[in-house]
Amino acid sequence: MAWVLVVLAGLLETGFAVCLKQSDGLSKPWPTLGFSLFAIGSFALLTLALRRLEIGPAYAVWTGIGAAGTVVFGMLFLGEGASAAKLVSVSLIVAGVVGLNLFGAVH
Numbered sequence: 001m002a003w004v005l006v007v008l009a010g011l012l013e014t015g016f017a018v019c020l021k022q023s024d025g026l027s028k029p030w031p032t033l034g035f036s037l038f039a040i041g042s043f044a045l046l047t048l049a050l051r052r053l054e055i056g057p058a059y060a061v062w063t064g065i066g067a068a069g070t071v072v073f074g075m076l077f078l079g080e081g082a083s084a085a086k087l088v089s090v091s092l093i094v095a096g097v098v099g100l101n102l103f104g105a106v107h
Contacts, residue, residue: 005049006058010065012042017070021078042066057101064097 016038023031046062068090074080
């Protein structure tokens with residue numbers, strides 16, 4: 001259950017990063033509100049998950065999902081460029097997170 005919370009927290013991290021971009025320096029109220037709600041939700045779920053998980057692997061998964069999700073969202077919905085180098089880099093983030101989780105986490 002704790003890993004489900006980390007995954008959900010990572011998805012919310014993607015949401016808060018996208019809303020932060022859309023808020024134009026926190027000057028637009030609705031994206032700023034979205035940023036705030038996604039950020040609070042993300043940190044809350046991560047905090048709950050950390051009651052049962054080691055900080056290193058959990059944090060890596062949380063940031064990895066957030067980073068990869070934000071890059072993919074930007075490419076799909078915000079018109080950001082999708083190069084082979086970007087896709088390989090995102091794949092390396094995901095591979096690193098999976099590897100850390102498989103080889104570094106105590107279950």
